[in-house]
Amino acid sequence: MSSRNGINTEQWIDVEHKTVSPRVFADPELYRLEQDKIFAHCWLFVAHESQIPNPGDFITNTMGDESVIICRDLEGQIRGFVNSCRHRGMRICRTDQGNTKLLQCPYHSWTYSLQGKLLGHDKEEGGGVFGGLKREDWGLIPVPRIESYRGLIFACFDENAESLDDYLGDVKWYLDLLLNRTAGGMVPFPGTHKWTMNANWKFAAEQFSGDVYHVGAHESLFRMNLLTMSLFMKAKPDARNYHMKTEQGHSWLTIENTLPPGALSEEVGQFYARVKAEAATRLTAAQNELVDNTNVGFVFPNLGIVSLLGMVTFRLWQPRGLNRMDIWSWGFVDRDAPPAVMTASREVLDRTFSSAGLFEQDDLEMWEGCTQGAQGFYRKRFPLNYQTGWRHEDRDPQRPGRIDELLSDYGSFHFYQRWQELLRNGTTAGK
């Protein structure tokens, strides 16, 4: 079966044999198709509400490779616009964040309200400058859908998309392990880690979709006794160690912590004991099994989450071309954490999962190398293998999603199945 535009996705994702063609990382036409069919249709994380608390606050981000402004209008409603003037396309916001009453293009001074209406021109007197223009037709291009889940703002270019609530579906239960474990929820630290690599974004997405095998990339940390393999060797899923995936392509890995004593300072340890006690009153018994686990989450298509050692990152894999990806990462912390805990959490983030992080560096090397490996004209004829694992798949009334063991290519392949579905259908609604 071919997609409407003639690209035969079945040739690339072989569901029967669980293989993926290297061409999915090497075809420029496919990159454009992903933007149109996936990034223009899925709900994408764009900001946290606490980053734009006041009327007039704005922040810029990208949805796929489209630059957007996310702002809180003067009435307090959160809105999103394509960051490009309707006149000549100039970028309107050239700062990452700020506060403003109007959005004004620096080129010809086209001036918009925070509701996106074209108001006029700041040099204008008596309407002469805008002679002949129907202003009501030339407002900023809105991002039609903006919805939040526990402080996370998501935006969607597809007017007809399902609600964010339905889109997130079963992964909400897992997001709540972090976002609903305390009454205050979690908030991002100031500043964004941004780093770049010559890699296709899908290698990051598929890894977070459930690739525990990749711990070999972090061999240096095993040799330093910062990681222990036994952590990952549970063959069968149990209440505290499993992988789950959802129909919408989201997934979650949860792994019991085996922290050596003294890994956390006394104050940090005490705080997380308090968090655990509070979580017990807010979450289900099954969730409470996982609340102090190492948790790795993935919200399709490009939001990744890591929580371990008192550190939490929410990061976007920002596609910047076929072989170019930027990562934008925010450290999250419990809003009510005392200052020493906040600082400890940020330090762990900076040292492990940041632009210079001891974990992160090696992942980047792998994603670049895989991207390069997929480009070879002869290599492209041979598929990539996603066949390992596959021993269990189950439902559990206590635990949402389809449950599987940790060590499996199941999750990563699932990402491509969802990816293929969307390329074919181009919509998330009514799959």
Place this chain on the structure above:
Amino acid sequence: MSTSDLRREFEDLLYHEAWLLDHDRLEEWLDLFADTIHYWAPVRSNKVRGKEDLHHHNLVAHFDDDKTALMMRVQRIRTGAAHADEPPSRVRHFISNVRVLEATSDQVQVTSNFIVFKSRRDRDETLFVGCREDRWRRSDGRWKLEERFIILDHDVIGNLTVLL
């Protein structure tokens, strides 16, 4: 000692440090640091002129290391399995614009600019550019670095496997 003598002394020291980094003598490099070192490089952002605050409380950082964290970076490379830098990248540090700002008999504030060139695989080339604000203290006749505040001139940055 005059300021220009002191400047010359620190130019020598900073060039020596760069040489250590470029020649994989990382243990000797660590030995330049006081046990209380704070080695720190906050992230940058695009803000209206005058609004960027690099000292904002808990602003996330590319580096925010104490001595133990720096030692771990070196240990990691010595495992032989730090894939992001094995085989090692070719790295060259260029240090310039050395200024001695404040000096007492045992403490000196020194600023310098750097360009660090990194070449990896056949043709992946990355530059890291910025400045350092250092505080050095004399202890037992040797200068030891107590604080290095690194201001990188990048928003989105390449794989920071290099030490600055």
